[in-house]
Amino acid sequence: MNTTKKLKILVTNQKGGVGKSSLSTNLAAYFAIEKDLQTVLVDFDRQATSSQWVVHAKPHPKLRAESVSQVIHGGNRLSLFSARSTIRDAAAKSDVVITDITWSPVIGPDILDVFDLVLIPTSLSELELLSTIGLLRDLRMALTKSGAPKLVLCPNKVHPFQRKFNGMAAQRFPVPFLLAPPITQSKAFEVLHQKDFVIRAGDDDTQARFRQFGQAIEQAAAFVPSSLSAPQRQAAAAPTEAMRVLHERTQNAPANSPVVQPAIEEIPSIIRAKPATI
Numbered sequence: 001m002n003t004t005k006k007l008k009i010l011v012t013n014q015k016g017g018v019g020k021s022s023l024s025t026n027l028a029a030y031f032a033i034e035k036d037l038q039t040v041l042v043d044f045d046r047q048a049t050s051s052q053w054v055v056h057a058k059p060h061p062k063l064r065a066e067s068v069s070q071v072i073h074g075g076n077r078l079s080l081f082s083a084r085s086t087i088r089d090a091a092a093k094s095d096v097v098i099t100d101i102t103w104s105p106v107i108g109p110d111i112l113d114v115f116d117l118v119l120i121p122t123s124l125s126e127l128e129l130l131s132t133i134g135l136l137r138d139l140r141m142a143l144t145k146s147g148a149p150k151l152v153l154c155p156n157k158v159h160p161f162q163r164k165f166n167g168m169a170a171q172r173f174p175v176p177f178l179l180a181p182p183i184t185q186s187k188a189f190e191v192l193h194q195k196d197f198v199i200r201a202g203d204d205d206t207q208a209r210f211r212q213f214g215q216a217i218e219q220a221a222a223f224v225p226s227s228l229s230a231p232q233r234q235a236a237a238a239p240t241e242a243m244r245v246l247h248e249r250t251q252n253a254p255a256n257s258p259v260v261q262p263a264i265e266e267i268p269s270i271i272r273a274k275p276a277t278i
């Protein structure tokens, strides 16, 4: 149960190189710089890529980072407790908390309870999709129980001319999910890695696309799954403070209501993928 009214986002995958740090850092910059929301990036990664990134980039008054890699890797109740406290404490001091974790089974799925959204960056290569599906299978219980965070798959490093999404449509997913607009493979992400944010220093196209991604994540935060019962929907729709702010700020944006779209040609915005029958 979330008791604090803040937006708490987990960015995770067990694979390295999929863009966890790129996504979490740039998304944190999006909320801080574009949305003027107090944002904390909590970095549980041993490499501390994300927190170093924020340290190396030109400071922004709304953005700060915390590196706490030692907290989560104990794999026991105490480390779970400390990890949750770290996130709750960060949320108490900010509007948005973004957490970067390289997933490992030792962490355990209970940590997911503290988040509103779970973002899983993945490329669309078959190998990486299969690995991502494996992770979803492991997290299935934690992602489908009542009060579970909403799952958003975030295709990353998508080739600019890769319009078809056949690789994904061919897979069966063990849990329903929201699909973020794809983040294309772009030089800006490489050049700015650990130096600056695409929203501030990227080329126009990369900026515009990342902005679209950020807006989709805001929509995901406000999204109410149609599978919920009426009272559940009502409870889920009660806006938390940060979400309300985000919602109000995006009210004038074009309506992009999630739709069920089994055959995907192009991903203009968040869609709700068909849950797999298993």
Ligand SMILES: Nc1ncnc2c1ncn2[C@@H]1O[C@H](COP(=O)(O)OP(=O)(O)O)[C@@H](O)[C@H]1O
Binding pocket: 015, 016, 017, 018, 019, 020, 021, 022, 023, 049, 156, 157, 158, 183, 184, 185, 186, 187, 189, 190, 191, 193
């Ligand atoms: N959309 C993208 N386009 C081009 N390069 C990317 C993109 N996203 C990530 N990268 C690159 O991939 C590498 C791994 O990214 P990173 O965010 O550190 O992954 P992770 O945290 O999952 O290990 C980095 O060199 C980064 O610049």
Ligand SMILES: [Mg+2]
Binding pocket: 020, 021, 022, 045, 047, 049, 050
């Ligand atoms: Mg990383």
